[in-house]
Amino acid sequence: MDIVGHVRCFVAVAEERHFGRAAIRLGMAQPPLSQRIQRLEKEIGVRLFERTSRRVTLTQGGALLLEEARALLARTDTFLAVASRIRDGRSGLLRAALPSGIAGEPVAAILADLRRHQPGLEVELHELSTAEQLARMSSHELDVGLIHHPCDTTGLELGPVLRRELGVLLPPDSPLAARVDVPLSALTGYDLILFPRADAPALYDELLTTCARGGYTPDTVRHGQGDSFIRGLIHSVNAVAFAPPDPGQTADDGGPGIIWRPLAGTPLAWRFSAAWPKDRNSGAVTAFADTALNVLRTTTGVSADRPQHPLHLRPASEYWL
Incomplete structure (x- = not known):
């Protein structure tokens, strides 16, 4: 049984003191409303109304249950409102x-x-x-x-x-810093710093495949993630790394003591x-x-x-x- 729907019918009849007016309020016909009240009374074992041809009055039991019924409907409305906010992402x-x-x-x-x-x-x-x-x-x-x-x-x-295009981070003394952009093949001789392969295996493999197709196969692939750690490796081990430009960054500004250059033909991107x-x-x-x-x-x-x-x-x- 739809207990909430039946309780809503009970409250409407109790407040209107008239089955016809309650049916209009609920947008339903009077016979189904009467049947719902009867089913509710049978389910809870309490007679809710005294009915005559001229009036409808609450029984003592109905009067005692009315406030509980209103509280149930209020909690139901609150429940549905919260569910709606959750569903809508609010x-x-x-x-x-x-x-x-x-x-x-x-x-x-x-x-x-x-x-x-x-x-x-x-x-x-x-x-x-x-x-x-x-x-x-x-x-x-x-x-x-x-x-x-x-x-x-x-x-x-x-x-x-x-898509976000990638450039290359170079050591400050790299001769490639004189270029406007850097072909992948020009990186030959530099180690490459990448994120650990376990973080994104297919992306890792795709980057190395694209580098090889562009003429760059690093002798050593070193792994790092934090910006400071990567820049430390670039300074100390003749290595390069791929990175997008920071907003407002100039080509000479890859961070403290680091040079950033775009890659020729923009072959790499996140x-x-x-x-x-x-x-x-x-x-x-x-x-x-x-x-x-x-x-x-x-x-x-x-x-x-x-x-x-x-x-x-x-x-x-x-x-x-």
Whole structure:
């Protein structure tokens, strides 16, 4: 039995003291209303009304239950309102993640925008690699994230794929600093600093494959993640690293004592999108995905990367087909 619906009928009749007026108020015919009251009385074992041809009055039991019925309806309305806010992304807990390398300004802007437009939503934000995000989504420990492509997106919904061109970070005394842009083949002789392969295996392989096709096969691939650590390696071990330009950065400014140059032909880029499990498509997820991509568009200069095409994952790397 729909107990809430039946209780709503009871309260309407009790307040109107008339089945006809209560039926009009509820938008239903009078016979079904009478049947609902009878079923409710039978279910709870209490007679609620005394009925005559001229009037309807509450029994003593009905009078005692009326306030409880009103309280039940109020709690039901509150429950439905909260559910609506959660469904629309205006309330609840959202477990979200961003990859390492997102600067502090975009992270702060994402959280500020969510607080402004979704004030009842609590965001639990993590810094996780693509591999960690995919694992947590699979184990239902993460609702939405920003992942680097290529990767295995089976079972996921994706937002638009965005692209951010990569340049190269050079030692300050590198002769390549005199160039306007640097071909990949000119990096021969330098070690390469990359993120650990376990963080995003397909992306790692794709970067090395693209370098080899461009004429650059590093003798040694060193691994690092933090900006300070990477710049320390560049200074000390004759190595280079790939990085996007910071907003407002000049070509000579790759950080303290580091030179940044664009790559000739822009062969390398970070490609990323918001992603979430197909069964988690909620208002909160959509709000985070839209906010993250809008902030990145305005603060980091990313561009759309042919989002109308599907991604096809190959054993070692992923390309547009």
